[in-house]
Amino acid sequence: MKPELLNEAAVQQALIALPGWQVEGRELTKEFQFASYLAGIEFVRQVARLAEEMNHHPDLLVRWRKVSVRLTTHSAGGLTKLDVELAGKIAAL
Known part of the structure; x- marks a missing residue:
């Protein structure tokens, strides 16, 4: 069953x-x-651990001293x- x-x-x-956090499209x-x-990079490692625990994986873009996080539930076609x-858990890191 999809979310x-x-x-x-x-x-909102x-x-x-x-x-x-903001919404961009879906x-x-x-x-x-x-x-x-x-x-x-350490932040990405911690996010990856959370993602694995939840079996819900964000898109991550690593740049010099910046990491962009993008969350969506692909199977549902948008935000769930x-x-x-996961955003709340990432924010708590």
Whole structure:
């Protein structure tokens, strides 16, 4: 059974608890900045561990001292509770 898509009101409500996150199309996105390249890589390692635990994997783009995170539930065609939950866990790192 695929996860249920969130409606616009639920997405907007979720964003209140996720400072800095925004919706771009069907994705929840945020760019994180770090003091060094290796700090960004460590962040990616921690995100990867969370993703594996949830079996829900974000798209990650690593640049010099920046990491972009993009979340969506491909099987549902947009944002679901899984995306909001993982965004919250990533924000807590």
